Amino acid sequence: MRRPYRRFFAAFAAVLLAGGAPPVAAQTVDTAFQGTVLPRLTARTDSAFHYAAYIPERYRGTAPAPLLLVLDPAGRAVRAIARFAPAAERLGWIVLSSYDTRSDDPAAPNERAVNVMLADAFGAFSIDTSRLYLAGLSGTARDTWDFAYGSSGHVAGIISAGAAMPADTTWRLRFSGLPPFDVAMSSGTRGFNYEEVVSAERALRAARAGSPTHAALRVDVFAGTHQWPPEPVIARQLGWLDVRAMARRLRPIDQALADSVFARDSVDATALAAAHRLGDAADRWAEIAAAWAGAHDVTFAATRAAQLAADPAVRPWRAERDSLVRTTPDYQRGIVKPLSDLRQRPGVPDLRRLTQQLNIVALQQWAADANDSLRADWAARRLSDVYAQVSLYEPEAYLAYNDADRALALLAVAEEIQGSTPRICRERARAYAVRH
Template identity: 30%
Template structure:
């Protein structure tokens, strides 16, 4: 990875330079490829709200995809961007692999967007999917002017959980996502503003309702921090939406999480004492407490399984441990595969499938260790790939 200093980008270039080049770009539709004025080797997908004009400054969401599919990023957030007045741009050149490529793409986009569009310098947001999420978080960690990150299916580039960061994080993952536990761990560690939303699905960009929720959450964070003027009717709308989610959840462990999220989200905007009291009372109920404990235990089991696998794999390179490590890996993978292919759906089966995908998706990297490569291929689930 590049040194952190290399990721300090020219974010201030996003303070609009006042050129008229945006006038030729259509509003209200996705543009597949915009070529930066200063770098013809780069392109990015773009969405300008139908109401875009240079009469005011606009928040912007800049995205990175692991396969250089900028349009996939833009399409994901298009409806939310239209509804809440965001510009959305997604790099068509940043991809998994060289960090230099992503750094160059980010710089080219920032410079070009600053020349073309009226951007609110206090509301520059980043997003990304999988490896693109790591790019977004790396940039945010190195630049003090990033207002927030939507992190989809991957966390920090160094994999190290943090208790605090300068910017709010809205994290997403599918319940079948092989990075599910990474995103859960990210949320458990953070004490600064964050939200983790798990949806029904796999290692994918968030579905439309979650993408909308992410943009609405950024709007709330902006009002709470003062980066956006408080809109009482909008606060009431978001409050009512979360109240409905709480009502739909009944009296469950999920309700506790939703109530705690309301407290965190609205503390600077509304009186949350009653919500805070209800969350505390519900969490003390024996049945809810047991359910919350089970959630934590399930997360811990998944983390422990990945740690166990890492220990066995590390032993393969030590001649004194290789035979024992290979035997342990065979047992570990066989047990995991049996759980993952069980007929009935269960938390254990879901956990085993996620772990098995993590440990076998890099099988192609072990071509020099034919025996180990064959073992990984033997237990690989269909559809497992990077």
């Protein structure tokens, strides 16, 4: 398991205890650029690394500011930081977003990227050492859990988008229960890790019920795929983390701010009920009541959740949702078998046969069914499961052995699912280069 980040925090803590200053970065950001995204800065702690930055206009250096480090799974630093900048401006957070982080790549220098951004930030700004935050998507979301546990308590919260904690069994046994930092998870309704996020939420809620702690959890589900949450969702999450810092006595209480953030969550839940999405509304009010407990009065939220849950339409809706969640592991195993069988057979696979084995046409029909949104979203998630395998993981494996023909066959299946995407075009170009 990777631990450079933990070693960095041990050294950082030693500096503080000795009464010294944090590591000094050689690059100081010109305050003339406050309030705008600085698209690309070279880390002078290590010039091989780069990041985007956002410094709020209110920052003066006279009071320590919270620091958020964004770890995009493809190193799209500017695209990612743009989602966080509006809320960071309102709340007074400094944000750095790395160009060097990657998901699902064991060789990715994610730990080093975090350490470099930390060193630069502490050298250039006055940072609140009790209020460091990490945000990741997919594989980098899992990293935020690992890094936060290794931070010696300096990480106050994480934003874990499109994934939950690391899947490694040993890791989960070691860090069981609710973590000692606040967690804001999220998933798109059509994101292929939706079931993982929902299951993790239930497990963590159960752990919190049995072991009260200062930390808290929220989960935001939004209409979308496997992606960073939309800016309004991120704004609510950052606002909630700010209010959680008040509840944990990490920042002064600002009741007006707490009320406004809570009101935005309440407006979201009210809109779901107004749109006759009663099951979603019941879940949202229940989520608000759980996430805000200890930080705001949740009497109305809990009452509204109970009222909606008692509606005759909600119980069957929840039963269907839970049934679909339970079927997911079996379906995912069903994806693995034909792909595994393919590896054992010589020759190029038949496109029609493989498409049938993966149930693609039926899933596409279900995903387009406007009369059953639960099954439609579930089918779209399963199509995403297949697409991830046939557009990336399986072609990569074949190309590693210079088997361009099989890689191209799988990319043809991927095109049946999503059309000609940039990923498919890129992988096809690689396959043709191998063939010729």
